Structures are given as C-alpha cells and as structure tokens.
Amino acid sequence: MRLDFKDIGNHQTAFFALGDLANLKKLPTSALGKSIHLRNSADPKQARFAFLFNIFNGSVYGDVMGMPPWVMINCIFQNAALIGIEGPAKYIPVAMREKIDTALAEMNSDHLKDDEIVPLAEACAIKTFAPDRVHAFSLYSTTPGLGSIAKAAMLDIHRQMGARYQTGTAQYDNASLAIHTKFGALDILQPQVALHTKHDRTFIYGCEIPDEAALLSIAMGHRPMLPGELKPEAIIQFDWRELEQYQNMTQRHENGSHRYVMLPPGIDAVTKTNPIAEIKL
Template identity: 25%
Template structure:
C-alpha cells in the first residue's frame, strides 16, 4: 500500500488516542528483512516466531477464542501463517482488552497481550494478498480496520482479496479500506456458499484508502439488495464472474442491504 501523508496523520492520531498500544509482526525470522517495518511512519517490532513461542501460543488461544470451532489449528498457524508470512499485531497492557481475554489467558492488568491481529496470506500473484483472519479485543477503539491497514502496509500489499458473508457485520470493516469489487464465488466451495462471496480491494491509491478510513469516501449505490435475497445476490456474482465491474461501496452494508455500484 502506497504511503500518503493523510494515512500517516490518521495512524498517528489513532496511536496517540490509545497510549500503550504498539505495532508488531510475528513470523518466521527470515521474513524480517522483507517487511516495511515503519508503515505510515509507525515503528513496528519484528518478533521471530522461533524465539517467541509464548506469543505464538497466545495468538493461537485468542484466535480460537474469537472464532470457536473454526479457530486456526496449531499446525496451520505454523505451516500456513508463520512459515510463509507474518501476522500483524497491536500489542497492549491486558487492562485495555476485554475482560474475557484477561480471564481466558490468566493475565494481570499490566501483562502484555495481543489486543488486535490480522493475517493476510501471500499469493502467487505479485502484490496480491489473501485476507485470512482479523480479530480485535480492544473495545471502543476501532482497532480492527487499523490493524488490517497497518499489516497490509507492512506487507507492501497492492491488492487484497478476501472472503465474506453478505449478512456479516465484518463487511463494514472490510469496506473501511475502500470499495469492494465483487470477484465471484469462493474457489472450491464454502460451508456457507450461498451467502459467501470473494471481494477485492485496490490498495494502490493511498489517497482513496485514507478517505475510506475516515469514512469520507462515498459513491452513490445504483442498487440496494437485501442480504437475505440470496437469488439476487447470486445473480450479482454471476455478473461479476462474467466480467462486469460491480463494487460494494462504503459502508458496504446498510440497514440490511448491500450497497452496489455498477460500472
């Protein structure tokens, strides 16, 4: 993601509002030199996973706390997260996170912990990353889109593809980085296939990302489709797979409807 003065100012303001929060990355030691460890001017600490086993275990526990039965297994964390890539972390004193996190991990108020985290997997297409896992336990901070943006900045991502469900509130978080171009259905299928789609975010225009992050990027939707109208939503994916350009425009979902811009 290209750096801009606007994004740098926004990140600086976010960090200033939340003293005690710091940026880090957890991954295989050899990846340290491949990351941008000052995304938008925020210094990031690289933590080799081989020497930070307790932190890797903490991330694993928090991922499973956030996602329950679909939380990442340990071998997936090692083989498919940490070996090929790096997880972006916002770390903080435990007093800042939700009480259930402190209880689950047995933390005292000043113990360091992971407040928010994002993982995007590298792909075979240069500059394209695949969004995998976003979690935040920092209530009232709006940390989720910021840990996502900062991680993608560390990765120097130019495009992001992800998977979402039409009726999931996370669509609003994803749209904080800009319009979501509809790509189509999930390759290989999905447990929630009838209400799931693949989207792509263009991260190459830092000015547009900055506008989206502060909710000033707006395009008038040409269609509003109910998140329960699976037939109409499936037809949108048919059109996208046929090559038509369709976007979900920020905030992505409003009052139970996805906001679609055609052309």
C-alpha cells in the first residue's frame, strides 16, 4: 500500500513533532488541517523513536552526511522540533527496510517490526535571527510520496508561527531537489559552499513559503502555480561536474551581474543536471 495525504490520520499514521517539551508547547495544534502527535524528546519512552530517526537519516544520506546524534539533540530537539509522518514499519519498501535493518544490526539493536510505529518521513527547519525566516537542513522519506507531505506540514507549522521565507542547504545531485522545487523556484543565494562537507556540489537557496492553500495542494499531489514564479527565456542545464560552468556561475553571482534560479523539477533523473534560469541584472 502506498500512502498519500488522505491516509494521514488513518492506518496508524499521523503527523508528529519530536522535540523539547518547551518547544512542543509553542507549536500550533495542527498542520494542513490534521492534528499533530507531540513526542517529548526527553521522555525515555521516545528513545527508540528518536534513535530510529537517526538510523533512518543515516541510511538515506549515507555515512558522510548522516546526522550525528549531538546535532539531532542540539539543533533540532532543543531549538525547534522534528516534524514528520509516523506510521507502521510495514509501509517501508523492502529494499529500504533491509538497508535499515542492516544498520540496526550493526548497532546491536532490534530489527523493525511490521507494526512498530516509526518516523516514515521527516522535514526539519530552525528559526534564524530574521523573525520571518527559517533554515531547512534535513529531509528524508523512507516511503515514496511522503517527503513532499512532510515538508508541506513542516512549512505550514512554521508559517502559522510567522515564517514567510525559507532558506535551505542542498546538493545539486540530490534527488530531494524534486521535492524542494515543488514549493517554488529556488533562488540560488550561494552557488558554492566552500566549508561544507560536500563543498564541490552544495548550494544555499531561498524560497517564499507558499500560503496554506498552496501547501495543502502540494501535499495532495498537485502542482499549483505559485506567485512570482519565473518563465525565463534563458535556461541552462547546469552540471556541477563541469568545473568551468560551475566557476562561471559562481563568479557572475559574486560579481552581481547575474541571478540564478533553479526551476522545477530541480534535477533531471537521468543526466543529474539542473534546470537553472540565468538572469542578467
């Protein structure tokens, strides 16, 4: 069975928020019109659930990019909350479940049980010094289709709390760009991030947070036309592996002569290139 938005709240699935109790008390009571299951990260009963998030994150991102537990605690639980979709492990596809069970075995931990409630998908953002801005830094889905719903729920929660703009850190070759660009074209704020672990392919983007109706539409699998979307004439197929092209974009951005905007679908599944509007200023 493939889950979609209408299933959230049924089949033992729900939106969840995992974090420090003080943060949970400040959250709205619902996301996209559906209730949120609050999970106190300090409660020993939540230890397995939090541990599974960390394992799932590592299984999706790999050893280099998997989130260390101290980042999970310091940056998410104590500063915001992990937002996602929980449900029985039986919904995780076989290949992903085998990968997760292998990671659990390496940690001398119990394998997943079919009826065990687990974090099927998550999205996380934390507030910045700008009161209307949040920065997203984690997104995964163990089950096809849930990543967009998790991000829509996360953005709706932050929107209800006053956020209107979202920045994020991503990689040009990451399949999650197909999700990020569903929420609008991505203004490339920093084409290259020299200090990042994957500095050769990482960029920072910005995007207006859609209104509630648009977020709900995206969560339901539709593609609404969002305000301010571009229909540019000059679109390049950007390839971060082409050093000269990458350097040219970075230099033009730094010189202020051009603006670059990543357009949907974000990444070509075959060539791994990115449709980017090159706008001369």
